[in-house]
Amino acid sequence: MEGLLPVRPRPYDGELFTSWLMRLAHANVQRLPFFTRMLTGDANFWVHDADRHLRPDVVEQLAAATGVTPERVEALSLRAFEGRLFPGFQPRSLPRWVLPLYKKGYLRERPGVVYCPHCLREKLYLRLHWRLSFMTACPEHGCELLDACPRCQAPYAPQRNDLGFGQDWSVQPEPPFGYCAACEADLRDAPTRPAAPALVTLQAQLLEALRCGVMPWTPGHEVPAIEGFDVLHQLLAVVVQGDMEAYLTRTCGHEVLQAPPERRNRAFEDHALPDRRRLMQRVTDLIEDWPQRLIRACETARVYKRPLMVNFAAAPAWYVAVADQVSRANGRRPYKRTPLVPHLSLEELRAELQAAPTARERRRWEILCHYHGVEEALPVAQALGASRELVFRTVSVYNESGPDAMRHHQRGRPNPRKRLLTAEQEADLHAAMQRVPMTYEEMADWVERRVGKRPCASTMWIYRRGAENQSREGRRARQ
Numbered sequence: 001m002e003g004l005l006p007v008r009p010r011p012y013d014g015e016l017f018t019s020w021l022m023r024l025a026h027a028n029v030q031r032l033p034f035f036t037r038m039l040t041g042d043a044n045f046w047v048h049d050a051d052r053h054l055r056p057d058v059v060e061q062l063a064a065a066t067g068v069t070p071e072r073v074e075a076l077s078l079r080a081f082e083g084r085l086f087p088g089f090q091p092r093s094l095p096r097w098v099l100p101l102y103k104k105g106y107l108r109e110r111p112g113v114v115y116c117p118h119c120l121r122e123k124l125y126l127r128l129h130w131r132l133s134f135m136t137a138c139p140e141h142g143c144e145l146l147d148a149c150p151r152c153q154a155p156y157a158p159q160r161n162d163l164g165f166g167q168d169w170s171v172q173p174e175p176p177f178g179y180c181a182a183c184e185a186d187l188r189d190a191p192t193r194p195a196a197p198a199l200v201t202l203q204a205q206l207l208e209a210l211r212c213g214v215m216p217w218t219p220g221h222e223v224p225a226i227e228g229f230d231v232l233h234q235l236l237a238v239v240v241q242g243d244m245e246a247y248l249t250r251t252c253g254h255e256v257l258q259a260p261p262e263r264r265n266r267a268f269e270d271h272a273l274p275d276r277r278r279l280m281q282r283v284t285d286l287i288e289d290w291p292q293r294l295i296r297a298c299e300t301a302r303v304y305k306r307p308l309m310v311n312f313a314a315a316p317a318w319y320v321a322v323a324d325q326v327s328r329a330n331g332r333r334p335y336k337r338t339p340l341v342p343h344l345s346l347e348e349l350r351a352e353l354q355a356a357p358t359a360r361e362r363r364r365w366e367i368l369c370h371y372h373g374v375e376e377a378l379p380v381a382q383a384l385g386a387s388r389e390l391v392f393r394t395v396s397v398y399n400e401s402g403p404d405a406m407r408h409h410q411r412g413r414p415n416p417r418k419r420l421l422t423a424e425q426e427a428d429l430h431a432a433m434q435r436v437p438m439t440y441e442e443m444a445d446w447v448e449r450r451v452g453k454r455p456c457a458s459t460m461w462i463y464r465r466g467a468e469n470q471s472r473e474g475r476r477a478r479q
């Protein structure tokens, strides 16, 4: 196509690229497939998502044919949200918050754009933000947005009015945005329902954040828009997480999703419009009174830090600080730090490790050497390949009973440290018992007179039997 088009309507503020393209074709009384093939040389132009991938040569052509600057044309595509809604545009992947078109040739299997009948009645064009997944209510009219024909349920796809066999919209008085391509119903008459006021307010705030690049998060505190949108998208994944979903629907009375997608790794964009609205409603509730309500919900629903962080490459610090408040390291409560009682210095601990006679004793000193200065069981357990319980037990025995408790007295050998009586006292006791038979009471009195401590029943049993300890030659061994 060469030269300027005879009729050149200017793009409206916030208009979607393909909307302007349809208006251009209609204003010049040309059929859409003919117009776009002449302009782009691509017979399959409407099979692609031109609002996502706007080819530079198409931008140039259109700028030359309409006198609109290439920058202005570019700004009609979803690229306009780069850096505010999603970090960058990857050619082959769908960015967050952008609705996929569910293409089947130039047909649509599911709606990829929403609309407001009242907005269409006021001005007949497609708004750029109607391609965004968080748009579930109209901030201007306070109604729930639609994405299909109320009469025949066909997905909203106005370009279809002028595409395909037997279709010709070029002779119609208005551009094709107001009509269902399947049943010709006037969509501007579609009945609407009022949306929840909190949801409408949030929608307006999100659109404002897209415009100015910052999002008010708490009263008097703003965050960069991209951080706010990232956190919202993350929370939309949290509210479908099993425990949180059960809490929100059963305890808080939120609506249950009607048609959740079958894909397991479903994204927010995979949900149908009514369910997206339900999810946005859940998030609207969760972020109120930030961060108290979220933390309370996480604690009640037993949702910890991991699901709050799972999709983030680099979460904003203000969000991490909140996620940390519901953290349980490895799904447990944060570990209690138990300092090591300074019975021995690190050098002395190392010397004990060197001198340890058995593998088991060596292990204990090894644990203590690692624990020294770290004072947390988990990293020591991981470093040594031991269980956290073993580290914890070793440390508490050492703290309570001192270094001697670490030394390995082999099982079955006399442990002089644990003996209440010395060998001589024991021999005396035996001699006394030989002379006069003693009851347990008398035995206890005898021992108490000599060592100042009253023995327990097991100890007396051991002395009466003459066994070295209860486990080896105690009552079970004698039976």
Ligand SMILES: [Zn+2]
Binding pocket: 116, 117, 118, 119, 120, 138, 139, 140, 141, 142
């Ligand atoms: Zn509206």
Ligand SMILES: [Zn+2]
Binding pocket: 149, 150, 151, 152, 153, 154, 180, 181, 182, 183, 184, 185
């Ligand atoms: Zn219809």
